[in-house]
Amino acid sequence: MGERIKKAIGVKGDFKTAVLPMMNYSYANIFMGGAGYIISMYFMVFLTDVVNLPLNKAGIIVMIATVWDAVTDPVMGIITDRTRSKYGKHRVHLLLGIPLLVVSYSLLWNAFGVDAASRPGFAMLYFVLVYMLYKTAYTVIAVPHTAMLPELAPEYDLRTQYNSVGYIFNSVGMVPSFLIVVAVLSLFGSNDNLTSGSKTPFLIIGVFLSICYGGATFATFKTIKEADSRSLKPEKLDIKYILNEYRLVFANKSFRQYFFMSVFYQFATGFYANTKVYFIKYLANQYGKYALFNAVAGVAEASAFPLNYALTMKFGKKKCGSIVTPLMIVGLAIGLFIQPDTGNSMSAVWFVLMLLSMILYPFGMSGLGFVTNNIFPDLTDVDEMITGRRREGVISTFNTLIKKSIGGVMAAIVGFTLQSFGLVTGDTVAEYEKATGALFTQSAGAVMGVRLCVAVIPILASLVSLYLLHKFRMTKDDHALIRAVIAEKKENGRIELTQEQTERLETISGKKMSEMWIGKETADI
Numbered sequence: 001m002g003e004r005i006k007k008a009i010g011v012k013g014d015f016k017t018a019v020l021p022m023m024n025y026s027y028a029n030i031f032m033g034g035a036g037y038i039i040s041m042y043f044m045v046f047l048t049d050v051v052n053l054p055l056n057k058a059g060i061i062v063m064i065a066t067v068w069d070a071v072t073d074p075v076m077g078i079i080t081d082r083t084r085s086k087y088g089k090h091r092v093h094l095l096l097g098i099p100l101l102v103v104s105y106s107l108l109w110n111a112f113g114v115d116a117a118s119r120p121g122f123a124m125l126y127f128v129l130v131y132m133l134y135k136t137a138y139t140v141i142a143v144p145h146t147a148m149l150p151e152l153a154p155e156y157d158l159r160t161q162y163n164s165v166g167y168i169f170n171s172v173g174m175v176p177s178f179l180i181v182v183a184v185l186s187l188f189g190s191n192d193n194l195t196s197g198s199k200t201p202f203l204i205i206g207v208f209l210s211i212c213y214g215g216a217t218f219a220t221f222k223t224i225k226e227a228d229s230r231s232l233k234p235e236k237l238d239i240k241y242i243l244n245e246y247r248l249v250f251a252n253k254s255f256r257q258y259f260f261m262s263v264f265y266q267f268a269t270g271f272y273a274n275t276k277v278y279f280i281k282y283l284a285n286q287y288g289k290y291a292l293f294n295a296v297a298g299v300a301e302a303s304a305f306p307l308n309y310a311l312t313m314k315f316g317k318k319k320c321g322s323i324v325t326p327l328m329i330v331g332l333a334i335g336l337f338i339q340p341d342t343g344n345s346m347s348a349v350w351f352v353l354m355l356l357s358m359i360l361y362p363f364g365m366s367g368l369g370f371v372t373n374n375i376f377p378d379l380t381d382v383d384e385m386i387t388g389r390r391r392e393g394v395i396s397t398f399n400t401l402i403k404k405s406i407g408g409v410m411a412a413i414v415g416f417t418l419q420s421f422g423l424v425t426g427d428t429v430a431e432y433e434k435a436t437g438a439l440f441t442q443s444a445g446a447v448m449g450v451r452l453c454v455a456v457i458p459i460l461a462s463l464v465s466l467y468l469l470h471k472f473r474m475t476k477d478d479h480a481l482i483r484a485v486i487a488e489k490k491e492n493g494r495i496e497l498t499q500e501q502t503e504r505l506e507t508i509s510g511k512k513m514s515e516m517w518i519g520k521e522t523a524d525i
Helices: 002-008 015-050 055-081 090-107 120-152 156-187 197-224 240-249 251-285 289-305 305-315 319-334 347-385 391-419 427-436 444-472 478-494 497-508
Strands: none
Touching: 002 319, 002 497, 015 055, 015 090, 015 120, 015 197, 015 251, 055 090, 055 120, 055 240, 055 391, 090 197, 120 156, 120 251, 120 347, 120 391, 120 444, 156 197, 156 289, 156 305, 156 347, 240 251, 240 289, 240 347, 240 391, 251 289, 251 347, 251 391, 251 444, 289 347, 305 319, 305 444, 319 347, 319 444, 347 391, 347 444, 347 478, 347 497, 391 444, 478 497
């Protein structure tokens, strides 16, 4: 079995030394993939349709917690880069984050019987605090886990293989989590329609999944190895030092190119993810098939992995994005045409179109997602070429600081947009349909707002991201050159380059050779 797994992902070497370390590192992906997947599918609609919070207030909750997450990421990056522990500077934090994860994720889905219709202020305050607590737990685990990768996998292709195994374990977290949610909601009769009576199944889901995610994270802590960091002597820490650290990150041209490409990709996926459930439930009137659509979407995204991996290993880390991502745009465009399913002769047409959209969008989305995950670890080597230091935590958290802040604001924008366009949610719709036996009809403005957020904005953002992908220049050969000159500089104190190599490194970094650590006479920057 081990040899078959090794062959399937194209790893050289024996199973014990080649594949098993990747699997050990990726157990925590079960948590990061599964927990985030369930939140993206159900948390907003849980707040609006189970807790009965207005759309704009639900968006504010997500925004506050996500911005908090963004602010804590750099703090965690600085902490993890300066941690002295026998378990290593990154690994120890996985253990410390597990109790916080189990408690916070359980509370996230427990409203304690509170309904925002009667106690809106308390409900909003509770979920702001609990979601912030969960985001803190996620940061304590995810930041060190991400920062570990460049050290565990220093080679260009090896990082792709680690990320590929991570994708597999993301699916291992996503699919069973989704099946558990569907099973519990079905058991309580809440799978076809969420109402204020759906609080108990969500509590059960939260407690059970939190224990599973804590166990997966512990498995990574227990099985991976990291060097003892008790001899680490960190530099003096002050505000000026911190600001200069992040200034140096953005001075890296390759990082800037990656950053803006991934930000627009985040705009595309974030607007879609925050709107999808309302699109299916209130515009398409197909919420009874929500579980089916998400199952199909999960299979479609997972099925794209072999293609993305093969394209990456053969043609480099950009190719799968440019080939696969256009399918994402086609899937989004379908959302411009789907009409409400009213049980007439067109029902089959709307169902097929929705199903097609649920296949094309996640399949295509995986392309840019695969690119951004695989490119990111290489940026630490460009940074080391410029600064002479390994700063995985700083680079990772600067990246997430901005993007998560944008993501939080984006969630609020979606909530305010749908609210301002007149979308009606929650028990108001359920009570109307129960009393009249007729489908609640959303206004033309509400329909326009949903289409804007689920299709128009994501399409435009995807096109910009694809353009920026085309502009990204670093190749496998470039990365090999960067690693070689760093090693030569460390060994000899100086490097020798051809004019062509010098120009290439200056193009990638955006800095003159004399401004970089590798081009200086000393290691000072």
